[in-house]
Amino acid sequence: MQTLQVELGERAYPIHIGSHLLARADLILPHLKRKQVAIVTNTTVAPLYLEQLSQTLQAAGVAVIPIILPDGEQYKNSDTLNLIYDALLQHRCERSTTLIALGGGVIGDLTGYAAATYLRGVPFIQIPTTLLSQVDSSVGGKTGINHPLGKNMIGAFYQPQLVLADIATLHTLPARELSAGLAEVIKYGLIRDLPFFEWLEAHMAELVALDEDALRYAIYRSCENKAEVVAKDERESGERALLNLGHTFGHAVENAMGYGVWLHGEAVAAGTMLAADLSRRMGWLSDADIARMRAIFVAAGLPVEAPALGVERYLDLMGLDKKVVDGKIRFVLQQGIGKSLVTSDYDKAALQATLALAA
Amino acid sequence: MQTLQVELGERAYPIHIGSHLLARADLILPHLKRKQVAIVTNTTVAPLYLEQLSQTLQAAGVAVIPIILPDGEQYKNSDTLNLIYDALLQHRCERSTTLIALGGGVIGDLTGYAAATYLRGVPFIQIPTTLLSQVDSSVGGKTGINHPLGKNMIGAFYQPQLVLADIATLHTLPARELSAGLAEVIKYGLIRDLPFFEWLEAHMAELVALDEDALRYAIYRSCENKAEVVAKDERESGERALLNLGHTFGHAVENAMGYGVWLHGEAVAAGTMLAADLSRRMGWLSDADIARMRAIFVAAGLPVEAPALGVERYLDLMGLDKKVVDGKIRFVLQQGIGKSLVTSDYDKAALQATLALAA
Known part of the structure; x- marks a missing residue:
């Protein structure tokens, strides 16, 4: 223990x-x-x-x-x-x-x-x-x-x-729900912990096979990352928002499909890939990084394509998101793997192009 | 201001x-x-x-x-x-x-x-x-x-x-509701502020007549008393419970009669007189103190007799009260005017006799 x-x-x-x-x-x-x-x-x-x-x-x-x-x-x-x-x-x-x-x-x-x-x-x-x-x-x-x-x-x-x-x-736990949990584990690597991401790339097969030592380490390291962020920002005024990587897109998916049709972790995985595409269009994430992300989500048994809802429907769904500040949607975006930021300073055309991928 | x-x-x-x-x-x-x-x-x-x-x-x-x-x-x-x-x-x-x-x-x-x-x-x-x-x-x-x-x-x-x-x-504000508010004003004097109680005895007619200076002073002094108690005990683990003088009995009255039939302040006034009777039976409050309390409540236009519900009904209604600790009912009781304590150390027969007054 x-x-x-x-x-x-x-x-x-x-x-x-x-x-x-x-x-x-x-x-x-x-x-x-x-x-x-x-x-x-x-x-x-x-x-x-x-x-x-x-x-x-x-x-x-x-x-x-x-x-x-x-x-x-x-x-x-x-x-x-x-x-x-x-x-x-x-x-x-x-x-x-x-x-x-x-x-x-x-x-x-x-x-x-x-x-x-x-x-x-x-x-x-x-x-x-x-x-x-x-x-x-x-x-x-x-x-x-x-x-x-x-x-x-x-x-x-x-x-x-x-x-x-x-x-x-x-x-x-059903395998599909294990995978959904792995989406959040991977997220910690993506937003702030490159060494953990690399460890996950090396040990994903063990996690999927329920190896206890691997699971204990992955859970501990995930909780440690989350606890560090939460301790700094209990009431979500700043850094804690980074934990929402993929969640703005993901909540739109969950909301549109009906709660529970897509599992939360599945929606986060697909949402994270949309956020990654937007990061790439802003010049902050390389094609190679995107390929690594896609590979690890696939290895974890997760979807990497968001459902086709249409650009307008996505925008409408995200308009009600509680992470909106003064009418402008803020996203968690990546600057490489292991580094992320919360920003509303993105190109609107790039967002449209990203959403068109899922449209 | x-x-x-x-x-x-x-x-x-x-x-x-x-x-x-x-x-x-x-x-x-x-x-x-x-x-x-x-x-x-x-x-x-x-x-x-x-x-x-x-x-x-x-x-x-x-x-x-x-x-x-x-x-x-x-x-x-x-x-x-x-x-x-x-x-x-x-x-x-x-x-x-x-x-x-x-x-x-x-x-x-x-x-x-x-x-x-x-x-x-x-x-x-x-x-x-x-x-x-x-x-x-x-x-x-x-x-x-x-x-x-x-x-x-x-x-x-x-x-x-x-x-x-x-x-x-x-x-x-209807006169009846003004009186109900005065019940809580008087409470601050009773639980912890004898000089304020004496000021209220001298100025009750002005308060009932809506004299602005008297009201401003009474509101300020009441808020000051409550703020002092709350600042010491924000989450109601100790001293804050004193603010519930008359409330255990009062909630039983409100609950039994249907919310809104007795105003909260009216129920607190009658409940405070029941608590005073129990305090008197414990030897903590004199007949003279009880007479002063009765007089000030009457001057404020408040009831001093609780409705006849029967002893058993009162006990049952108070059993669900959230101020119960480990199955034992705790009351706020007085030790003279201006001093109070929270206690479960009272005589059960005395409580029965007090409730029989209202039965």
């Missing part, structure tokens, strides 16, 4: 990364205010891991309230959020009850947001069971739900007490 | 108290990130003050989006909250748009919570137009909505950029 400390002053917390952590009550108990937890999970994860985690906690004398939600991005909404509130109120849970998110990014975002807002804030613990949530959504305190008019429009910045990334849970 | 600075580190903000502040664009402009605001108000306040505030801002070049909600505590819920989100999204409001709450406590709580959660947090300004919201809910960052199973169960701690308490708006 490896441990990473996310430094956020009084909101600092540890991330433990290793195998079979669901059996480790000793890691969880020190973070509970009282011996009562509500475990929020979904109908896919519950049959796999809920009993194991519950038994671990109950054997340590902790009362467990299970809250099982329907599975899917389409349920990341206020109706599902209310199911959590209702269960907490029915059990008369107090401010000393800890919420545990057991599942992927949707469960983490919903549970974190419920924790941020129930009684104006109760403690919570993240136990991410997908690669994507282990390397991305469980680090940094973003929580929230979707709105019919846009993804993640309602939410809060709220930090967990603890994150347990159990690599063993990845053995039950 | 008097100004009070609420000290909360990087979340510090000023409260300006005076007459005709709705005309003062100069007080608002320095706090805007861009010249766009959404003014959230209700159908009662809009005809009185929305045009005046809008004109003040528009004359200074600020674009105004009005959001007019139905009036009443029964609308402090997720459906009404969604009306705010919908309007913000339809206008494509960004993180640089400032929300302005123009109204009483319900508008302040709803708007503050919308600001806390829209795009994970946008700036907001409080312009409270009732005495209660000027002395209580606009100071301290509590925001939120009610849930069918309990009041203020969903919410966030979120500080405004600025509070403008315009005394002129109190001239359109």
Whole structure:
């Protein structure tokens, strides 16, 4: 097991990364205010891991309230959020009850947001069971739900007490979702860590084959990169925006196709290739760099072509994106591999040409 | 005009108290990130003050989006909250748009919570137009909505950029609501400020008659007391709980009678007299103190007898109160006038006897 400390002053917390952590009550108990937890999970994860985690906690004398939600991005909404509130109120849970998110990014975002807002804030613990949530959504305190008019429009910045990334849970993850998680892993290399990108080029086959040592290193290094960025910029006023490489294009894809049709990581991969094309047109990225990016995404089992939506539809979809500042769309673009910037200083014709590729 | 600075580190903000502040664009402009605001108000306040505030801002070049909600505590819920989100999204409001709450406590709580959660947090300004919201809910960052199973169960701690308490708006406030606000003013004297309580005994007639100097002083001194408590304990782990004097009993009354049947301040006044009776039974408060309390509440036009709900119903209603710790109800009790404590160390028989008074 490896441990990473996310430094956020009084909101600092540890991330433990290793195998079979669901059996480790000793890691969880020190973070509970009282011996009562509500475990929020979904109908896919519950049959796999809920009993194991519950038994671990109950054997340590902790009362467990299970809250099982329907599975899917389409349920990341206020109706599902209310199911959590209702269960907490029915059990008369107090401010000393800890919420545990057991599942992927949707469960983490919903549970974190419920924790941020129930009684104006109760403690919570993240136990991410997908690669994507282990390397991305469980680090940094973003929580929230979707709105019919846009993804993640309602939410809060709220930090967990603890994150347990159990690599063993990845053995039950569909291959397509593993690939989607690798999109975010690759992203860290692209935006700020060339040596990690090179390591990923050398070890992608091991990651896809679920080699535990490779996974632990990739997760640790990803969390380390994200934690460094988040510690500098908790509320997303500056550098943190770099983590959105490929996301402005990617959200447009997810939004247009309907949440959950393209997986988030798939949309990010294709979106990152669009951003790379725009970077190339600005003279900041070489054809050779683009070829390396394409190759690593393909090796990870990810799409590199965005769907044909039409230039106007893309622009319209991106107009609602919350990363817009004063009416001008800002993009995360690359200056070579391992270096990136947030800018609205790009050529509009170049953007049109990039979008035409996907049109 | 008097100004009070609420000290909360990087979340510090000023409260300006005076007459005709709705005309003062100069007080608002320095706090805007861009010249766009959404003014959230209700159908009662809009005809009185929305045009005046809008004109003040528009004359200074600020674009105004009005959001007019139905009036009443029964609308402090997720459906009404969604009306705010919908309007913000339809206008494509960004993180640089400032929300302005123009109204009483319900508008302040709803708007503050919308600001806390829209795009994970946008700036907001409080312009409270009732005495209660000027002395209580606009100071301290509590925001939120009610849930069918309990009041203020969903919410966030979120500080405004600025509070403008315009005394002129109190001239359109119904007398019953002015009295309800005075209940919280009196509370500050009771829990921690004997000289203020004595000042209130001497000046209650002026306050009820809307004397501006008396109101400005009472509002300033109330905000000062609350700001001192909040600055020491932003997230309600300790001293801040003293502000809930009368509230555990009061919430039970509000909850049982239906939100809005008893005004919040009325329920707090009657609840404070129940708490005083329990304090007396514990030997902490004299008959003479109780008589002074009764007299000042009556002078302020407030009820001093709680409704007859029955002992069991009171206990049941208080069991869901979020101030419960580990299953034991804690009360704010007094040790004389001007001194209070939070305790679960009271005699159960005394509590039964107190509740039997209202049964």
